[in-house]
Amino acid sequence: MPEYLAPGVYVEEVSFRAKSLEGVPTSTTGFAGATRYGPVYFPGAPKAAAPRLITSFTEFERVYGGLEDVAPDGVGRINYLAHAVRAFFLNGGQRLYVSRVYAQAAPGVDGGTGEPTYAGCARRAINAGGGLTATWYARWPGRAGEVHVRTEAVRSKNVSYLDDEGDVQARRARDGALVEIIAPGDPIPVGNAPLDADQLAVVTQDADGKQSFSDKNGNPVLPAANAIIQLVEARVTVAVNDERIDVTQELGLHPAQRRYIGHILQQDDPEDEDSTVWLDWDPEPPGAPVPSFLPALLLIALQANPSPRLAGGDDGSTLIDADLAGEPASLDDADVKATGLEALAEIDDIAIVALPDAVALADVASGAAALIAHAERCRYRIAVLDAPRGSSMNQVREFRGLFDSKYAAIYHPWVEILDPNERPTQGAPQKRLLLPPSGFVAGIYARSDIERGVHKAPANEVVRGLTRFEANINKPRQDVLNPEGINALRFFEGRGNRVWGARTISSDPEWKYVNVRRLFIYLEHSIDKGTQWAVFEPNNARLWANIRRMVEDFLYVMWRDGALLGDKPEDAYFVRCDRTTMAQNDLDNGRLICLVGVAPVKPAEFVIFRVGQWTADAQK
Structure with missing residues (x-):
């Protein structure tokens, strides 16, 4: 109880009501699988390798790449996860965590030096002179990282002026800035004209703010009073694809600059968290001091780069069920992050999980088993399962018979859509794709939760964004599937395409329905989070x-x-x-x-x- 030691008035706050419970979100979803690009842990990876929260398909395209095929082991296949994300948002989903899964095709650490080799990341090395090399790297592995990087020199207008002592100084130029000194009568370079080392100088600023200039040999430069001085900065343009071009302006070439290129375009924490490239630049040659003219050498080399496109990007190896299940974060090394479904396990808000890429495995059941194990271990989430493509009635029943869980539901058949990667041409039918239903169903779960609540069964809901289902499930067929816990996707004349089932794959009749299981998940998780204050009371x-x-x-x-x-x-x-x-x-x-x-x-x-x-x- 409070201490009252000195005479006086004591005002205290007390509570006359019970604390309140706040319901947890139920529509937040998690997907794991292969994407064309984006955050993923690998040896030497940036620190921001955790699954990213995505709130729209446009954001997914920017972070993880588009709908184009992925090519593990050089063999192209449908990008199931990207299509599932598109279907999720199309059907009403709003919050999605994506855990990218990547299996390195080459070792990630050089056995001789122990240094990361960033296997699978596209790159372009540039000779900066003096035994130094600057290397552009894609931040993440994948062929989509083979972007076009162009560095330009941006010249300001004349920034020279005379100080009180009559010495030439440069406005806006700070310590380490690069300037171009043009003698009276010489032609003035404009735009991105090639840099001339003989006209460049590096600014050094003393404690009093007095500037001095040094040339390529480290000798002091005394500009004439009527000389023209242009401040030179870098502009980096990254052409990712026809629709995305990233431009980073006003970059300095020296670590003392506020917008130093090595900081703004760094590996771990760049200015733009979705930056596609970073610059590996170590300005200290072994056993030698840093030359004062090094900023000029770097910009000259970057501007003159004859091969601006990065190369060597790799989509990795073909995934197996262990890749999708992932590995937990290391207890001994903070830099080793969780992968696959294990990375999603670290995010408390997720209530729905799916593994669209499980259908690409040689054994689809192994991926489904990993997803079920994940949902049961995490307790507060439900798994949406996909049966193999082209499953007949007997095959889908056999697949369903492999599992028994109150934390999972299975949907059948697959969904046909028009291929969004192709533009329709006159007189030719547009290509069709068959996709697993989990992305569509997860979006419907989220939509039903938002519009009605988690207690409403996510069934008798319209499926959006399709042409037809892979197979026609009529009532006699569903009479066989429904008692076994296989939820049908059906077409009804005049009512469209709908989810027509709401059962889990549990043999326990107490947990027969998806909405009952999810209602208890919501209740238990809300009580769990809302009563933490009571511990040690x-x-x-x-x-x-x-x-x-x-x-x-x-x-x-x-x-x-x-x-x-x-x-x-x-x-x-x-x-x-x-x-x-x-x-x-x-x-x-x-x-x-x-x-x-x-x-x-x-x-x-x-x-x-x-x-x-x-x-x-x-x-x-």
Whole structure:
């Protein structure tokens, strides 16, 4: 309790109400798989290699590349994950974490030096003179990193002036700045004209702000009073594709500059977090001091680069189930990050997970098993599974029979779309693609949660962005699939394409429906996060009453929103936290036990009307 030591007035804040529970998000989704580009851990990778939160498909294209095929081992295949992301946002999804999976085709560390070789990253080495090399690297591996990098020299207008002592100085030029000194009568270079080392000088600024200039030999330069001095900076233009060109302006060439090129375009924390390239530049040759003219040599070399396109990008090796499952972060080395599904496990907000690239495995079931294991281990998320392409009725039933989990649901058949990579030509039909349904279904999960709530079964919902389903599932076929927990995607005349099933793949009838499983995930996760304040509080009746009121208030709102069954709150839920739920042994061992029971609403899966004949004089 507070201490009262000196006479006076003490004003204290107290609480007369129970704490409140806030519901966790239920529509945040996580995908793992191969992409053309983007953040992924590999030896020597930038520190920002964690899965990125994506809120639109345009953002996905900027970070992870477009819909074009990926080519592991040089063999092109459909970019299933990118198409799934497009389908997710098209069907109402709003928040998506993407964990890129990349299997290096070459070792990532040079066995001789132990230095990273950035295997799979496109690059272009440039000789800067004096035994120094500047290298442009793609930040992430992949053939999409073979971008076009052009460096230009940008000249300002004449910045010379005379100070109080009559010495020539340069406006805006700070320590390490590069300037071009043009003698009176000489032609004035403009634009991106090739740099002439004989006209360049590096500025040195003393403690009083007095400038001096040094030439390529390190000798001082005394510009004439009427000489023209132009401040020279770098502009880097990166042409990623026909639709994206990144331009970085006003770059300095010396570490003392505020916008030093080695800082703005660095590997770990560039100015633009989605920057596609970084400059590997070590200005200290072994055993020799840094030449003062080095900034000029660097810009001259970058401007004159005869091969501006990066080369050597690689999409890696063909993925296996272990790649998709991933590896956890190292406990001993903070630089070794988690990969694959393990990287998604570190993100608490994710409630829906899918593995679109599992269908590209030689054994699709192994990928599905890894996804189910991930969802069960993380507890607070549900897995959306894809059956193999072209599965017949018996094949999809056989595939479903391999699993039993209350944390997963399977959807069938695949979805056909018009290939967005092709532009339609007159008189020729546009190419079609077959895609696994998980991206579409995950978007529908999110849309249903946002519009209705997690208690609403994500079924009888329209599937957007398709031409047709791979196979026609009619009622007799669904009579076989539905009891086995295989959710059908069906076409209804006049009602369009819809999800027509809401069952998990659990053999436990208590967890038959997807919405019931997800409702309990929402409830359990919300209580988990919202009651962390109670840990180490005095375990007495005051704490028990506070927790009871907090959980009851939360469940009352859920009942009022239609998530719980019952005409009255007491019919919909109960909360017990007192000496009936805890023995003395529990109290002695620091355990507080709260018993919560809820009556979830189940979907009206079978709507039955019983119709009979009625005569006018019959009695009711």
